[in-house]
Amino acid sequence: MRWALIGASRIASSYMIDAIRAQDGAEITAVLSSSAERGAEYAQTHGVAQSYTDLDALLSGAPCDAVYISTTNEKHHAQALACIAAGKHVLCEKPLAMSVSDANEMVTAAEDAGVVFATNHHLRNAGTHLAIREQIQKGAVGDVLSIRVFHAVQLPQDLQGWRIDNPEAGGGVIPDIVVHDADTVRFHLDEDPVSVVAKATASGLGEGVEDSVMSVWTMPSGAMVMTHESFTHAFARTGFEVHGTRGSIVARDVMTQRPVGEITLTDADGPRPIAFDAHNLYVRSLGLYYAATRGQGRPSADGVDGIKSLAVALAVKEAAETGREVVVDYGGR
Amino acid sequence: MRWALIGASRIASSYMIDAIRAQDGAEITAVLSSSAERGAEYAQTHGVAQSYTDLDALLSGAPCDAVYISTTNEKHHAQALACIAAGKHVLCEKPLAMSVSDANEMVTAAEDAGVVFATNHHLRNAGTHLAIREQIQKGAVGDVLSIRVFHAVQLPQDLQGWRIDNPEAGGGVIPDIVVHDADTVRFHLDEDPVSVVAKATASGLGEGVEDSVMSVWTMPSGAMVMTHESFTHAFARTGFEVHGTRGSIVARDVMTQRPVGEITLTDADGPRPIAFDAHNLYVRSLGLYYAATRGQGRPSADGVDGIKSLAVALAVKEAAETGREVVVDYGGR
Numbered sequence: 001m002r003w004a005l006i007g008a009s010r011i012a013s014s015y016m017i018d019a020i021r022a023q024d025g026a027e028i029t030a031v032l033s034s035s036a037e038r039g040a041e042y043a044q045t046h047g048v049a050q051s052y053t054d055l056d057a058l059l060s061g062a063p064c065d066a067v068y069i070s071t072t073n074e075k076h077h078a079q080a081l082a083c084i085a086a087g088k089h090v091l092c093e094k095p096l097a098m099s100v101s102d103a104n105e106m107v108t109a110a111e112d113a114g115v116v117f118a119t120n121h122h123l124r125n126a127g128t129h130l131a132i133r134e135q136i137q138k139g140a141v142g143d144v145l146s147i148r149v150f151h152a153v154q155l156p157q158d159l160q161g162w163r164i165d166n167p168e169a170g171g172g173v174i175p176d177i178v179v180h181d182a183d184t185v186r187f188h189l190d191e192d193p194v195s196v197v198a199k200a201t202a203s204g205l206g207e208g209v210e211d212s213v214m215s216v217w218t219m220p221s222g223a224m225v226m227t228h229e230s231f232t233h234a235f236a237r238t239g240f241e242v243h244g245t246r247g248s249i250v251a252r253d254v255m256t257q258r259p260v261g262e263i264t265l266t267d268a269d270g271p272r273p274i275a276f277d278a279h280n281l282y283v284r285s286l287g288l289y290y291a292a293t294r295g296q297g298r299p300s301a302d303g304v305d306g307i308k309s310l311a312v313a314l315a316v317k318e319a320a321e322t323g324r325e326v327v328v329d330y331g332g333r
Numbered sequence: 334m335r336w337a338l339i340g341a342s343r344i345a346s347s348y349m350i351d352a353i354r355a356q357d358g359a360e361i362t363a364v365l366s367s368s369a370e371r372g373a374e375y376a377q378t379h380g381v382a383q384s385y386t387d388l389d390a391l392l393s394g395a396p397c398d399a400v401y402i403s404t405t406n407e408k409h410h411a412q413a414l415a416c417i418a419a420g421k422h423v424l425c426e427k428p429l430a431m432s433v434s435d436a437n438e439m440v441t442a443a444e445d446a447g448v449v450f451a452t453n454h455h456l457r458n459a460g461t462h463l464a465i466r467e468q469i470q471k472g473a474v475g476d477v478l479s480i481r482v483f484h485a486v487q488l489p490q491d492l493q494g495w496r497i498d499n500p501e502a503g504g505g506v507i508p509d510i511v512v513h514d515a516d517t518v519r520f521h522l523d524e525d526p527v528s529v530v531a532k533a534t535a536s537g538l539g540e541g542v543e544d545s546v547m548s549v550w551t552m553p554s555g556a557m558v559m560t561h562e563s564f565t566h567a568f569a570r571t572g573f574e575v576h577g578t579r580g581s582i583v584a585r586d587v588m589t590q591r592p593v594g595e596i597t598l599t600d601a602d603g604p605r606p607i608a609f610d611a612h613n614l615y616v617r618s619l620g621l622y623y624a625a626t627r628g629q630g631r632p633s634a635d636g637v638d639g640i641k642s643l644a645v646a647l648a649v650k651e652a653a654e655t656g657r658e659v660v661v662d663y664g665g666r
Contacts, residue, residue, distance in 0.1 A: 145566060146485065146561065146566070148483075148561065152576065197656065198530065199550075199557060201551070201557060214549040215549070216548070216549065218532055218534070222534060224532060224534060224536075224545060226559055226561055228479065228481065228559055230479070233479070233581070235474075235599045235600060236574070236576045237583075237599075243568065245565075245567075248569050266568045323530065323657060325530075325532075
């Protein structure tokens with residue numbers, strides 16, 4: 001499968017180029033960048049044959065079957081629609097778009113065109129989260145009463161840019177991280193948050209956007225969820241906890257792109273570690289994506305997953321801005 | 334000092350009787366119970382000379398300088414006012430009353446009468462919390478960005494009673510536990526929560542009252558606080574975390590009446606344990622109370638502390654019920 005990179009991004013160079021190339025018969029033929037200079041340099045550095053500054057030129061000129069979109073968030077919608085119209089499979093970065101209706105339009109267009117659309121939510125590919133989900137599914141914690149998600153980190157300097165000062169590009173910790181936490185909770189519980197309350201603030205990094213947020217969600221089962229996302233927490237380890245009627249799972253260092261972490265299950269028999277597979281998250285994700293393009297199974301996070309994680313993040317944003325409980329609007333999905 | 338126990342309670346028999354008797358010259362002369370039979374049995378079991386069913390009879394008949402009020406919450410207000418009017422020092426269980434105005438009336442009456450009024454918040458007497466506060470004060474974490482409080486436990490069967498089914502008596506996890514968390518956060522940060530959002534539910538134990546609540550608070554400094562209180566979490570350890578610009582303090586098993594727990598400070602030099610003194614929380618509290626009655630210092634948590642912790646809990650309750658952000662009303666304190 002021949003790929004074009006829509007966006008000469010750090011996420012592509014840090015993780016996705018290698019993950020794409022780890023698949024049998026994969027090839028990256030082109031990269032799109034708004035800067036010709038940056039595009040050319042990026043193409044050379046990463047062994048990509050061609051760089052473009054115009055998407056239509058890329059779609060008509062570069063041989064490609066699939067695109068990976070990792071531009072700033074406000075560009076995803078138009079770019080995805082153009083790629084879908086050109087018959088390409090689309091793997092799109094989160095958040096899919098700036099609104100649920102835009103995201104819905106992208107996913108509907110892909111459905112109508114018969115191309116495979118997926119959202120790049122890495123966490124449900126982690127061995128840690130797969131192991132946690134398996135424990136939940138087999139009843140190790142009984143009925144789930146609550147989930148706590150700790151995803152307060154220090155945003156690395158080289159990623160700060162638009163994320164900390166550009167609301168129009170989708171900056172702020174809510175579009176950047178809450179979407180991942182929403183996807184992860186949905187993955188574990190197989191249900192979608194009903195409503196949320198939240199508070200957000202700027203605590204040193206954010207200018208015109210929030211850099212920290214705490215929220216509380218209600219799930220259809222009655223389970224409660226609390227989450228904390230931040231760009232300013234240098235010394236807080238990440239974590240994910242599932243508390244149930246028969247046991248608790250406490251996982252540390254698991255809200256990460258790397259295949260690391262630790263998981264402890266505690267029940268009436270006391271605490272014990274839970275083993276997990278330490279595979280590369282993105283290679284697994286791409287493998288499932290490849291299979292889906294061959295009609296086998298589905299991507300780890302599909303378009304509807306991307307719509308729903310965006311819907312939760314937008315509800316958290318509205319709740320934080322208004323001080324009111326917000327019912328999550330999934331746009332009919 | 335001669336004490337009367339207003340309420341033949343489990344908290345008195347489990348902790349307070351021993352803590353009172355650990356003070357020099359302390360004596361417990363009487364106990365009040367609404368049941369003559371229970372009062373007599375309690376008095377005999379605990380070596381208390383007299384039991385009463387009528388507060389006025391106790392106040393006029395039993396030799397006493399101070400009272401410890403641990404009846405159900407709706408009774409505290411009238412009982413405290415009567416004891417203050419009789420010139421007694423008052424140590425009152427939390428929450429002080431069912432409303433901030435009632436609590437304010439109690440504390441104002443004590444101020445006017447010149448008796449020492451205190452609220453039985455045990456956690457600020459714990460060696461763990463004293464050690465955490467010392468670290469914060471000396472700048473070990475830099476500026477505090479956020480606090481996370483985990484106080485979700487399994488309510489022991491012998492304490493379930495009114496706490497899980499009687500809103501008129503002040504049942505529910507919010508009056509029972511959120512007050513402690515509010516007092517503890519106030520103790521650590523020396524400031525009072527400004528506003529809160531919250532969600533509450535009944536997850537198996539509560540009937541007509543909530544048994545679980547999650548809330549997010551804003552502090553005047555800009556620090557954010559998230560808390561989780563529950564009666565239904567058998568396997569979730571308690572915890573208290575302080576995250577700052579220069580370090581994080583993570584403490585486990587510290588939201589408890591017992592002198593236990595563990596504290597880790599992580600900063601640029603890595604993680605290390607923080608030592609703490611494992612003294613009895615209630616004996617320390619009573620010692621400070623005794624000193625205050627002799628004009629030396631103040632109780633660990635005074636009447637105003639009790640008003641403020643109640644105000645935060647009532648704001649959390651209103652926020653959970655309305656789905657709206659609630660500005661905490663401290664009744665002018």
